[in-house]
Amino acid sequence: MRTDAATPVRLEDYRPTDYLIDTVSLDVRLHATATVVRAELGIRPNPAGVAGAALRLDGDELELLSITLDGLPLAPTAYEISATGLTVLSPPQRPFRLTMETRINPTANTKLMGLYRSSGVYCTQCEAEGFRRITYFLDRPDVMAVYTTRIEADAAEAPVLLGNGDPVESGTLPNGRHFAVWRDPHPKPCYLFALVGGKLGRIGGEFTTMSGRKVELGIYVEPGKEARAGYALDALIRSMRWDETAFGCEYDLDVFNIVAVSDFNMGAMENKGLNIFNDKYVLASPETATDADYAAIEAIIAHEYFHNWTGNRITCRDWFQLCLKEGLTVFRDQEFSSDERSRPVKRIADVRTLRAQQFAEDSGPLAHPVRPSAYREINNFYTATVYEKGAEVIRMLKALLGATTFKAGMDLYLQRCDGAAATIEDFLACFAQASGRDLSQFSLWYRQAGTPSVAVRTAYDAAARTLRLDFAQSTPPTPGQNDKEPVVIPIRLGVVSPQGEVSPLRTVTGETLDDGLFVLERTADSLTLADIPPHSVPSLLRGFSAPVRLEQELQPEDLLTLFSRDADPFNRWQAAQRYAMRLMVRAVEALRSQSAPVFDVAFAQALGELLLGVDDHAFAAQVMALPSEADVARELGRDIDPDAVLHARKALRAFVGSQIGDTLAATYERLANKGPYSPDAASAGRRALRNATLDLLAAGDPARGIPLAQAQFAAADNMTDQIGALAILAQHPGDAREDALEAFGARFAGDPLVLDKWFGLQAAIPEAATLDRVRRLMSHPAFSLANPNRARALVGAFAMANMSQFHRADGAGYAFLADIVLQLDGANPQLAARLLGAFRTWRSLEHTRRAKAETELRRIAARPDLSPDVSDIVTRSLA
Ligand code: PHE
Ligand code: ZN
Numbered sequence: 001m002r003t004d005a006a007t008p009v010r011l012e013d014y015r016p017t018d019y020l021i022d023t024v025s026l027d028v029r030l031h032a033t034a035t036v037v038r039a040e041l042g043i044r045p046n047p048a049g050v051a052g053a054a055l056r057l058d059g060d061e062l063e064l065l066s067i068t069l070d071g072l073p074l075a076p077t078a079y080e081i082s083a084t085g086l087t088v089l090s091p092p093q094r095p096f097r098l099t100m101e102t103r104i105n106p107t108a109n110t111k112l113m114g115l116y117r118s119s120g121v122y123c124t125q126c127e128a129e130g131f132r133r134i135t136y137f138l139d140r141p142d143v144m145a146v147y148t149t150r151i152e153a154d155a156a157e158a159p160v161l162l163g164n165g166d167p168v169e170s171g172t173l174p175n176g177r178h179f180a181v182w183r184d185p186h187p188k189p190c191y192l193f194a195l196v197g198g199k200l201g202r203i204g205g206e207f208t209t210m211s212g213r214k215v216e217l218g219i220y221v222e223p224g225k226e227a228r229a230g231y232a233l234d235a236l237i238r239s240m241r242w243d244e245t246a247f248g249c250e251y252d253l254d255v256f257n258i259v260a261v262s263d264f265n266m267g268a269m270e271n272k273g274l275n276i277f278n279d280k281y282v283l284a285s286p287e288t289a290t291d292a293d294y295a296a297i298e299a300i301i302a303h304e305y306f307h308n309w310t311g312n313r314i315t316c317r318d319w320f321q322l323c324l325k326e327g328l329t330v331f332r333d334q335e336f337s338s339d340e341r342s343r344p345v346k347r348i349a350d351v352r353t354l355r356a357q358q359f360a361e362d363s364g365p366l367a368h369p370v371r372p373s374a375y376r377e378i379n380n381f382y383t384a385t386v387y388e389k390g391a392e393v394i395r396m397l398k399a400l401l402g403a404t405t406f407k408a409g410m411d412l413y414l415q416r417c418d419g420a421a422a423t424i425e426d427f428l429a430c431f432a433q434a435s436g437r438d439l440s441q442f443s444l445w446y447r448q449a450g451t452p453s454v455a456v457r458t459a460y461d462a463a464a465r466t467l468r469l470d471f472a473q474s475t476p477p478t479p480g481q482n483d484k485e486p487v488v489i490p491i492r493l494g495v496v497s498p499q500g501e502v503s504p505l506r507t508v509t510g511e512t513l514d515d516g517l518f519v520l521e522r523t524a525d526s527l528t529l530a531d532i533p534p535h536s537v538p539s540l541l542r543g544f545s546a547p548v549r550l551e552q553e554l555q556p557e558d559l560l561t562l563f564s565r566d567a568d569p570f571n572r573w574q575a576a577q578r579y580a581m582r583l584m585v586r587a588v589e590a591l592r593s594q595s596a597p598v599f600d601v602a603f604a605q606a607l608g609e610l611l612l613g614v615d616d617h618a619f620a621a622q623v624m625a626l627p628s629e630a631d632v633a634r635e636l637g638r639d640i641d642p643d644a645v646l647h648a649r650k651a652l653r654a655f656v657g658s659q660i661g662d663t664l665a666a667t668y669e670r671l672a673n674k675g676p677y678s679p680d681a682a683s684a685g686r687r688a689l690r691n692a693t694l695d696l697l698a699a700g701d702p703a704r705g706i707p708l709a710q711a712q713f714a715a716a717d718n719m720t721d722q723i724g725a726l727a728i729l730a731q732h733p734g735d736a737r738e739d740a741l742e743a744f745g746a747r748f749a750g751d752p753l754v755l756d757k758w759f760g761l762q763a764a765i766p767e768a769a770t771l772d773r774v775r776r777l778m779s780h781p782a783f784s785l786a787n788p789n790r791a792r793a794l795v796g797a798f799a800m801a802n803m804s805q806f807h808r809a810d811g812a813g814y815a816f817l818a819d820i821v822l823q824l825d826g827a828n829p830q831l832a833a834r835l836l837g838a839f840r841t842w843r844s845l846e847h848t849r850r851a852k853a854e855t856e857l858r859r860i861a862a863r864p865d866l867s868p869d870v871s872d873i874v875t876r877s878l879a
Contacts (some may be wrong), residue, residue, distance in 0.1 A: 001026060007376075007378070008374040008375060008376045009319075009374065009375055009378075010370045010373065010374045011318070011320040011371075011372075011373045012373070014318050014320075014681050015049075016048040016049050016142065016483040016683070017046055017049055017138050017140070017142070017143055017740070018045065018046055018049030018050050018051075018053035018054075018055065018287055019043050019044065019045055019046055019049065019053075019055050019091065019138065020043070020044055020045075020046045020143060021041050021042065021043050021137070021138055021143050022042045022043075022044065022144045022145055022146065023040075023041070023042035023145055023146050023147075023148075023523070024039065024040070024041055024042075024136070024145045024146070024147045025039070025040040025041050025147075025149070025150075025191075026040075026147065026148070026149045027039075027040070027150045027152070028115075028134075028149065028150065028151050028152065028195060029152045029153075030122050030151065030152065030153040030154075030157075030158060030197050032107050032117065033105050033106075033107050033108070034103055034104075034105065035103070035104050035105070035106055035115060035122075036065065036100045036101060036102070036103050037102050037103075037104065037134055037135050037602040038099065038100070039097070039099065039100050039102070039136075039137075040097060040098075040099045041097070041098045041100075041145075042095065042097060042145075043055070043071055043095065043096055043097070043098055043307050044094070044095040044096070045091075045093050045094070047639060049111055049205075051093060052090070052093060053254035054087050054088065054089050054090065054091070055087065055088040055091045055098075055677055056085055056086075056087045057086045057087070057088075057132075057136035057137055057138060057139075058083045058084065058085045058129070058132035058136065058137060058139040059081075059084065059086050059102075059135075059137075060083075060084065060114070060129075060132045060185050061104070061109075061114075061135040062104060062131045062132075062133070062135070062136065062205060063102060063103040063104070064081060064086065064100060064101070064102055064136075064803070065101040065102060065103055065848040066077055066099075066100065066101045067079065067086075067098070067099070067100045067101075068098075068099045068100075069096055069097070069098055069099075070086070070092075070096050070097050070573070071097070071099070071545055072087070076635055078090070078091075079823075082357075082604060086100075086134065086136045087440070090188040095532045097781070099512075100135060100136055102134075102135050102136065104133065104134065106122055106729070107569075109133070109866070110331060110786060110827040110829070111827070111829065111830065112125055112263055112264065112265050112788070112828060113125055113126075113129075113130035113133055113265075113611070113639050113830070114126070114130045114131070114132075114133025114134050114302070114422075115133070115134055115195075116263070116725070117153045117261050118223065118261040118262055118263035118264070119261070119263070120157075120198060120199070120784065121158075121196065121197070121198030121199070121200065121259075121261055122153070122158060122195070122196065122197040122198055123194075123195075123196045123197075123198075123259065123261050123276055124193065124195055124196075124276070125194075125264070125265065125269060125276065126190060126191045126192070126193050126194065126271070127191040127192075127269060128191055128319055128379060129191075129378065129379075129380045131190035131191060131193055134193075135138055137190055138190075139190055139191075139315045140187035140189070140318065140825050141191060141315050141317065141318065141421055142189070142317050142421040143156060143189060143190070143485075143491060144187040144188055144189055144315070144421060145162055145187055145188070145190070146183075146184065146185060146187050146816075147163075147165070147183070147184045147188065147193060148168075148181065148182070148184075148188070149163040149164065149181070149182045149183075149184075149185045149195055150179055150184070150283075151163060151178055151179060151180050151181075151197055152173065152178070152179040152181075153177065153178065153197045154176055154177055155172065155176050155177060155178040156176060157197075157198075157199075158197035158198050158282070158540070159178075159198075159199055160196070160197065160198060160199070160200045160202075160220060160785070161178070161179070161180035161195075161196070161197050162180075162182070162192060162194075162195065162220070162257055162259065162274055163180070163181075163182025163194070163195050163196075163274065164182060164184040164188070164192070164194055164196075164273050164274050165182050165183050165184025165185060165186070165255075165272065165273050165828040166182065166183060166184075166185075166253055166254045166255050166274045167181070167182055167251055167255065167272070168181045168182065168381055169181040174219075174625075182195075184254075184272055184377050184765075185274060186252065186272060186312070187419065187635070188272050188312060188315070189315050189421065192270070192271050192272045192312055192315075193234075193271065193272075194269070194271030194272075194274045194276055195274075196259045196274065196276065196818050198218070198224070199223060200221065200223065201218040201220065201221050201222065201223040201224060201225060201226040201261065201819050202218050202219065202220050202221075202226065203218070203221075203226045203229050203233055204216065204218050204219075205217040205218075205228065205233050205236075205237060207236075207237055207240050207241075207251070207253050207256075209240070209244065209250045209787065210250055210579075211250060212691045213250070213251065213254070214254070215240075215251050215253070215254060215255065215256055216254060216256070217233065217236060217237070217255075217256050217257075217856075218253050218255070218256075218257045218258070219232055219233050219236075219257075219258045219259075219260070219282065220257065220258065220259040220260065221259075221260045221282060221283060222260070222262070222279070223277065225283055225733055227285065228282075228283040228284055228285045228288070228289075229260070229282055229722020231281065231284045231294060231297060231298075231679065232258065232281075232282045232283075232284070232297055232301050232561065235297060235298040235301040235302065236256070236305060238302075238340065239301060239302040239305045239306065240297075240305060241304070242336050242340075242707070243305070243309070243332075243336075245822075246332075246335065246336070246339070247309070247332070247410060248411065248414070249306075249308070249412070249414065249495060250310040251308065252308070252313070253272075253273045255273060255839055256273055256275075256305075256349060257273065257274050257275070257276065257284065257787045258274075258275045258276075258304075259274070259275070259276050260277045260278075260279035260281075260282035261277070261278070261279060261284060262278075262279050262583055262752070262787070262789070263786075263787055263788065263789075264276070264277070264278035264279075264788060264789075265464065265788050265828070265830050265831060266382065267277065267280075267281055267300050268273055268281055268300050268303070268304045270303075270305075270307030270308070270311055270312060271302045272308070272312050273443055273723070275304045275305070277300070277304070278788075278789065279753065280293075280295065280753055280756070280789055281296060281297050281300040281301070282301075282341065282661070283753060285298055286677040286679070286717070286719065287717075287718065288719055288748075288751060288753065288754050289719055289721060290719045290720040290724075290757075291679060291683075291684035291687060291688065291720045292720075293719075294679040294684070295341070298340065299333050299335065299336075299484070300338050301332075301333075302332075302333045302337070303329055303330065303333040304602050306332045306333060306336070306785045307325060309414060310328045310329045310332060311323055311325035311326075311329060312412070313418050313419065314413070314415075314417045314419075314420060314422055315420075315421045315422070315587075316368060316421060316422065316423075316876065317421040317422060317423050319339070319375070319378045319381070320371055320372060320373065320375075321371065321384070321422070321423050321424055322371075322381060323371055323386045323387075323390035323393075324422060324423065326382075326385065326386050326387045326390055327389070327391050327392075327393060327394055327801050328390070328391075328427075330387050330388060330390065330391035330424065331390075331391040331394040331731060334346065334350055334391060337343075339715065340619055340681070341681040342616070342619070342681055342685070343465050344569035344573075344616075344619060345618040345622060345681075345685070345876065346435045347570050347571060347617055348569075348573050348619070348622045349543065350388075351544045351570070352787070353384075353388060353705060354388045354389070354392065354544075354547060355631065355634070356591070356628065356630055356631070356788045357384035357723075358383075358384035358388045358389050358451075358547070359451050359549075359634060360630065360634060360750040360840065360841060361384050361385055361390070361840060362385060362449060362450055362451045362478070363450075363451065363476070363634070363637075363707075363841075363844075364656075364840040364842075364843065365515070365840065365843065365876050365877045365879060366383075366837065366840050366873070366876055366877065367385075367449045367478035367479055368381070368383070368385055368449050368478075368479075368632060369446060369447050369448055369449045369481075370385055370386060370390050370393055370445060370446045371390050371424055371446040371447065372386075373447070373680075375668075375872075376769040376868060376871075376872045377833075377868040377871075377872040378387075379454075379577060379829075379830050379833065380833055380869060380872050380873060383442070385449070385676070387541075389547055392546070392547040393446065394546070395444045396442075396445070396488075396489075396490050396546055397409075397431060397442070399490040399492065399545055400442070400488065400515065400519065400702070401431060401434075401435050401437070401593055405434055405435045406431070407429035407430075408434040409430050409433075409434035409435065409437075412430040412431075412433060412434055413426075413430040413431075415558055416430060417430075417539075422445050422751070424453055424745045425443075428442070430623055431734045432572070438526070441486075441487070441488050441521065442488045443488075444485060444487045444488075445487055445760060447489070448475065448481065448484055448485065448487065449478040449479075449481055449548065450475045450476050450477070450478040450484060451475070451476075451480070451548060451549055452473050452474065452484075452487055452489065452546075452548045452549070453473065453474055453476075453548065453549045453550075453551055454471055454472070454489060454491070454520065454541075454546075454548050454549070454550050454551065455471070455472045455473075455551040455552075456470065456538075456540060456550065456551065456552045457469075457470040457553075458470075458473055458538060458548045458552075458553075460532065460534070460536075462534055465530070465531055465532055465534075466508055466528050466529060466530055466531070467495065467528070467529045467532040467536065467538065468526060468527070468528045468529075469493075469518075469526060469528075469529070469538060469540075469584070469781045470522040470524070470526045471491070471518075471520050471524065471525050471526065471527070472523065473487070473489060473520055473523060473548075473789075475487070475521070479876065481879060486520075486521065486522055486523045488520075488521050489519070489520060489521075489546045489548060490517055490518075490519055490543035490544065490546055490787050491517070491518045491519070491520055491540060491541055491545060492516050492517055492518075492541065492542040492543055492568075493513075493516050493517075493518055493538060493539060493540045493541070493542060494516050494538075494539045494542060494566070494567060494568060495529065495532055495536045495537070495539065496537045496538075496561055496562060496565050496567070497532065497533040497535070497536040498533065498534075498535050498536070499533060501567045502529075502531070502532060502533070502536065502564070505529055506529065506530045506531060507527060507529060507530060507532045508528045508529070516542065517545075535733050537554070537558045537560055537562055539566050539567075539568055539571045540552060540571075541571075542568040542570060542571050542576075543568060543570045543571075543674045543808055546571055546826055548863050554575075554578065556579065556582075556600060556602065556603075557586065557771070559575045559576075559578055559579045559582075560575075560579070560602065560606055562574075563573035563575040563576050563579070563606055564609070564612075566833070568723070569616075569619060571624055572623075573619065573623055574811070575621075575828060576606070576607070576623045577607075577626070577627055577631075579600075579603050580603065580626045580627055580652065581631070581632065581635055581671075583597075583599050583647045583652055584598065584626075584632050584645075584649055584652055585605060585625065585632065585635060585636065585648075586598075586634065587599070587630065587647075587651055587652060588641070588644045588645055588648045590648075591644045591647055591648055591651075592644050597648060597651050597652075597708075599651075599652055599655045599656075601659060603656070604655065604656045604659035604660050605659070605660070607623065607624065607656060607660060608660035608663040608703075610623060611660070611663050611664070611667045611693070612663060614667070616685065617671070617682075617685035617686045617688065617689040618681065618682075618684065618685030618688055618689070619685075619691050620692075621688035621692045622686065622740050622876050623762070624689070624692035624693065624695075624696060625692060625877055626649065626652060626653060626656075627649075628649075629642065629645045629646055629649055629804070630803055631651060632645045632648065633645055633803065633841070633844070637843075637844060638844050639844075639845075639846050639847075640841075640844050640845050640846060641845075641846050642804040642807040642843040642845070642849075643804055644804045645803065645804070645819050646766050646803070646804040647679050647840075650699070653696060653700070654699050654700050655700070655783075656696055656699075657696040657697055657698070657699040657700020657701060657705075658700035659700070660696075661697055661700050661701050661704065664693040664694075664696055664700075665693075665697055665704065666711065667689070667690075668693045668694050668708065671686050671687075671689060671690040671693070672690070672819035673687075673717075676717075677717060677718040684720070685719075687720045687721060687724070688720075689723070690721075690724075691720070691725075691728075692729075694708055694709060694712070694724070694725070694728060695724075695727075695728050695731075698728050698732065699731070702732055705728065705774075706728075706729065706732060706736050708735075709725045709728040709729050710725070710736055710740065712725040713726055713729065713740050713743075714722070714723035719754070719757075723757050723761070725740075726740055726741070726744055726758075726761060727761055729741075730761050730762065730764075730765055731765070731766075733767065741758070741761075741762065744751055744758055745758055749782065750790070751791070752782055752787075752878075755782050755793075756789055756790065756793035758790075759780075759783070759790070759793040759794040759797065760793045760794070760797040760801070761797075761801060762777060762794075763777075763794050763795070763797035763798040763801070764797050764798070764801045764802045765802070766802060766803075766804045766805060768808070769806070770798070770802065770805045771798075771808070771812055771813060771816060771862060774794060774798050774816075775796070777794055778794065781870065783821070785820070785824060786827060786828070788828070789833070791824070791831060792834075792835075792862070793830075795817070795820055795835060796834075796835060796838075798813070798816075799813075799817050799835060799838035806838060807845060807849050807853075809848055809849060809852075810852075811849070811852030811853070811855065811856070814839075814852055814853050814855075814856040815856055817835065817836075817838060817839075817856070818856040818859055818860050820832075820835065821836045821860060821870060822834055822863060823859060824836055825866060825867050825869075829867030829868070829869035829870060830869055832867065832869065832870050833867070833869035833870050833872070833873045834862070836870055836874065836877075837873060838879050839853060839856075840877065842854065842857070842877070854878070857874055857877055857878050858878065858879060861874045861875065861878060862873045
């Protein structure tokens with residue numbers, strides 16, 4: 001455990017290391033409780049560092065067995081060891097070899113950082129600071145070395161031995177042991193180091209790169225599950241091809257391996273040539289994985305593969321630059337999925353996630369810039385802001401520069417920074433050069449936290465046929481940043497007239513708006529458009545061209561116009577969401593003053609009409625999924641009563657379901673499955689819409705919907721239909737629900753990844769009895785708090801996907817989560833800190849709940865010996 005948790009690391013304090021490590025030769029003798037690592041480091045003084053300085057290496061939970069310098073034992077007076085590292089007091093001022101042997105216990109490693117065991121498989125996780133749990137090292141990304149790894153293990157316990165790079169040698173040894181040697185010729189930071197040893201099944205493939213290199217592909221999974229890795233392999237091959245075409249990025253080794261493990265803190269990891277995945281993002285079969293699972297596997301396989309250039313070839317100078325690799329790589333994987341599937345639907349889904357995760361983060365105590373300037377625990381900065389907002393910033397850059405110039409900037413970056421540990425400044429300099437533009441104001445997006453608001457006022461002059469748009473931007477204060485400057489906001493817009501799209505858009509001064517793009521740079525600015533027919537509606541922020549909140553007064557009839565006629569599918573969807581939001585917000589107000597909510601028939605009818613003429617099923621499914629409870633809470637912003645939000649949303653869904661019940665039922669019938677399951681986007685869209693219609697139908701008329709859901713549950717030949725039906729049944733108390741839950745639990749008792757869905761569904765039931773149900777499920781034989789997937793599926797879903805029950809008025813939900821966080825903190829601080837993040841909106845609740853949440857946060861804060869991870873989150877949450 002780090003003892004310096006209270007002292008933040010600051011970006012402004014960055015300085016290069018005093019020594020460089022050019023070569024690393026590791027010899028790892030795997031043993032369940034006593035693995036011995038021999039590390040031979042080729043070190044030299046860094047010309048950019050302080051001459052004669054001591055050499056301070058990071059270390060964590062290591063036992064040093066021996067240490068030599070250029071082959072000679074180092075005198076005990078020549079070095080010092082502490083809980084956080086090893087210091088060689090006066091190292092030679094010339095290149096030298098430092099050789100250390102350390103002993104570690106992978107079985108005792110419950111933090112899942114460094115070398116650990118997952119279901120008996122040895123594996124590693126080094127990002128961000130896990131390599132120091134394997135050997136003493138300069139554990140920071142600007143120290144790049146060439147690695148050779150020799151792995152030795154019991155041949156029966158670990159027949160498969162994998163490392164970074166290409167295999168160079170392997171063989172058998174006495175006493176039933178064997179070894180393999182891997183060499184990675186590309187210099188890399190230690191966070192990209194990996195090794196794996198265990199009994200694993202494999203499926204293989206081959207890829208020929210654009211310049212003709214033959215690459216052997218392997219995906220390793222739990223033996224017996226090989227067939228479930230086929231989709232991941234297919235996604236990998238498509239990713240490799242796409243990166244060549246879209247970005248000119250070619251793979252650079254002869255082997256590319258992926259290993260799926262069942263205990264993993266995150267989604268997956270881009271170790272050079274040896275990606276390690278949470279098995280949830282590799283394994284899929286029609287009977288066990290939903291369409292959403294298939295899409296997530298495709299996206300994450302692509303994401304990790306794309307890191308080979310944006311992350312590995314070009315890495316980060318320090319952890320403040322995390323968005324350099326993550327924001328850019330998320331942008332790249334989003335583009336990939338958009339090309340492989342439906343671009344508008346992907347955009348809608350991504351914006352949903354952005355608002356749910358990043359906007360929520362940005363408006364609470366954990367808000368931070370895309371590039372933070374200080375941290376106390378880097379693990380807590382793998383956030384929606386760094387990843388998702390980081391991707392939005394890249395998307396805006398592309399919108400502002402245009403596709404061609406953006407491509408030129410990317411090409412320059414990939415060429416100029418190849419092999420370097422780079423910064424955001426290095427990245428932006430490439431785009432400034434390619435475009436000849438000054439990007440200094442744009443760079444505020446990296447430094448300034450908070451979600452900007454753009455308020456728009458419109459004025460139509462019927463005589464002059466001009467439409468004036470007045471824009472004003474402001475960004476609310478966030479922790480440590482009270483005063484905000486105006487940012488560069490690309491606003492893509494159009495005008496929908498009764499005759500259709502107004503095109504091209506011209507200003508009164510005679511300029512045409514290229515691409516319909518208006519760039520708001522100042523605090524306030526305006527735009528007057530010429531030749532606008534009466535009764536036109538401006539369609540603003542098309543495609544969600546900037547990660548901002550748009551405040552635009554639109555009347556119900558304007559929303560209906562946009563919903564039915566906007567040329568931009570994103571804004572069609574947005575119009576329906578806005579309309580629903582308006583109705584729900586009014587319903588919340590009604591419920592809180594003890595009156596009955598009233599809804600518009602016109603809204604329900606508009607949804608019904610969409611269904612009658614529907615061609616894009618996936619798009620329609622996104623429309624039918626009305627804003628979530630959390631969406632409504634964010635819209636309200638303060639004094640939130642989660643019960644009122646729940647009931648307002650329920651009431652609107654019931655209203656729509658009963659108003660257009662016949663259309664829903666007819667659509668449901670029309671979209672029935674024909675032929676065997678296929679995970680392709682079109683089939684997935686059809687299933688999504690079919691489930692969405694049934695869901696609304698059951699909300700409006702349970703007597704009609706429940707039997708259909710029961711029938712679908714019983715007959716389903718794929719997980720999407722089965723869990724879709726079960727999710728609907730779970731919303732309606734009674735035998736139908738309990739019977740189906742029991743049947744599902746029994747059927748998938750041996751399949752933990754499927755049981756996770758079952759845990760999650762139950763944890764999300766918005767009823768008072770759910771907390772007890774969750775407690776009961778914690779003693780289910782398949783549940784284990786130590787496994788991150790299980791913990792997130794049950795506890796995480798309760799805290800993050802069940803607003804009314806986590807935020808119970810009696811505070812029992814808060815107390816439950818606090819107990820779990822404290823219980824977990826010793827074993828797996830990263831996971832504990834993630835779960836604790838559920839408190840991030842606590843200040844926006846009504847006062848009774850707010851007080852109860854604060855009590856629990858204070859109880860956690862008062863506990864001695866908190867991990868830096870939990871301590872950091874709890875401190876910031878209370879600040
Ligand atoms: N770098 C991983 C990614 O692709 C995420 C990760 C971070 C995984 C830290 C493990 C540990 O986004
Ligand atoms: Zn990543």
